[in-house]
Amino acid sequence: MNELQFTEKAKQMVADYSNKLNIIDEYKVKPEEVYVVWSCKTLQNNKALLSTDVPDGRYYEVTYNGDKQEFYFDAYIKEHNQLIK
Numbered sequence: 001m002n003e004l005q006f007t008e009k010a011k012q013m014v015a016d017y018s019n020k021l022n023i024i025d026e027y028k029v030k031p032e033e034v035y036v037v038w039s040c041k042t043l044q045n046n047k048a049l050l051s052t053d054v055p056d057g058r059y060y061e062v063t064y065n066g067d068k069q070e071f072y073f074d075a076y077i078k079e080h081n082q083l084i085k
Contacts, residue, residue: 001064006046007036010062013073014050018058027054 001009011034019028029052037059039048044066051059056077063072 001044001046001066003039003041003046006041006062006064007039007048009064009071010034010036010046010048010050010060013062013071014052014060017060017073017075018052018054018056022054022056027056029054 008031011031014034015029015031018034022028034050034052037049037051040046046062046064046066048062049059050062059076059078061072061074061076064070065072
């Protein structure tokens with residue numbers, strides 16, 4: 001799987017998951033509205049951190065294991081943010 005195929009699949013996974021959680025039409029997202037924060041390809045494996053403009057504090061991690069041809073999907077919510085000097 002090349003990087004473009006992986007990115008498109010990851011965006012679709014995030015959009016599907018986000019839309020399943022958000023019942024308000026105002027917060028429905030299309031795959032092209034999902035943005036990639038960080039992405040890496042190492043050998044046959046891919047990993048990306050993604051997010052949306054939906055104000056729910058979620059971000060997503062999608063990993064593709066090229067050896068097993070499996071995707072792993074994780075969703076996170078920011079729980080706490082504090083400035084420490």
